[in-house]
Each structure stands twice: as C-alpha cells, then as structure tokens.
Amino acid sequence: MAKKEITSYELVDEYLKLLAGDYATAVAKVFEKKRKAITDEDILKKVPLKITEIRTILNQLHYRGIVCYQKSKNKKTGWYSYTWEMKPERIAEQILEKKTEELSKLRKKLETEANYTMFVCKNNCESYPFEIAAEYYFNCPKCGNPLEAIDQEKEKRKTEKIIKKINEELQDLEKHFNKTQNVGQSTGC
Ligand SMILES: [Zn+2]
Structure with missing residues (x-):
C-alpha cells in the first residue's frame, strides 16, 4: 500500500492554504514528490506561478518553520543559490x-x-x-x-x-x- 502523502489530508490542505494562499499545497506537493532539497526553479516547473509568487509562499511557510533553506555559493559565478526542504512534522x-x-x-x-x-x-x-x-x-x-x-x-x-x-x-x-x-x-x- 502506498503511503498516504501528508498533503492529501484535508486538514493539511486547509492549513497550508490558510498560511500561504491557494497554491501552498501545490508547492508542498512538489516537495513530497522530490523527497529531497529543491530549488525555487524546481517548483516553478510544476506550479503555474511566477517565481516571485513562489518565493512569497516559501517565505510564508519558512516563517512558520514548515520549510527551511540552505544557502550555497557557486564558485564560478559567485552567486548564491538556495535549496529548500519541507518539514512535514512541523x-x-x-x-x-x-x-x-x-x-x-x-x-x-x-x-x-x-x-x-x-x-x-x-x-x-x-x-x-x-x-x-x-x-x-x-x-x-x-x-x-x-x-x-x-x-x-x-x-x-x-x-x-x-x-x-x-x-x-x-x-x-x-x-x-x-x-x-x-x-x-x-x-x-
Ligand atoms: Zn448579524
């Protein structure tokens, strides 16, 4: 039997949307599918939103401790990139x-x-x-x-x-x- 995903619970769907808007659950689903740290670009491919809107959702979820990020520097470009993880237990x-x-x-x-x-x-x-x-x-x-x-x-x-x-x-x-x-x-x- 496939394990039930946390986003399939009505309570979870309701709660995420309350915290971060209508697409919050869709974003959470991307985390569940990938099962590892992802970038906002990964989410962009799956959710019909602009990158700024996705970042807003991530920030709102981060504020509640539901997602967290790690920052790393690209040695060639000198740019920082962020990878995100979800904490379903939170x-x-x-x-x-x-x-x-x-x-x-x-x-x-x-x-x-x-x-x-x-x-x-x-x-x-x-x-x-x-x-x-x-x-x-x-x-x-x-x-x-x-x-x-x-x-x-x-x-x-x-x-x-x-x-x-x-x-x-x-x-x-x-x-x-x-x-x-x-x-x-x-x-x-
Ligand atoms: Zn009244």
Missing part, C-alpha cells in the same frame, strides 16, 4: 495544536448551548443567550438583522458532527506521524 504539530484548541471551543459551545436557548441572526454573526439577545432587543448588534432562537437539536447534531470529523482526521494524522517520525531524511537546515 505541519502536523501545528495542526494538532490548532485543532485541539478548536475542539475544546466546540465542546464548550455544546455545553453552553445545552443549557441555554441561544439566539442568532441569519448571517450567523454571533450567538447570544436569551438575556443578552433581549438587551439587544433581539436585533443583531453587528448586522442589525433579527435574532432568532436556534434549533438546539439541529445545532447540537451539527457541532457533534464537526467534532467527530476533526477527531477522526486528527487521529489519522497522528498515526501517520507516529509511523514516520523516525524516518530522518532531513539534512537539518
């Missing part, structure tokens, strides 16, 4: 951290909503318990639309479904990394 770590936080927020939301009737506008700006909604005269303070009682059961099922999905994906991702953690192919830049 992606997993950051996602785990972010999603764990998100899960605890969702669980809190479930608890709160089980105890109170919540009110929200049609734009879903923010939900409020009865007392607060009444203070706003049942008009959303953000967009002005009427605040209406949320269908608790439906909301609960929806939140539970989201929690379940995140949990499954996280477990999948964790398993993936526990297996591959010791496969050190990094040169440690």
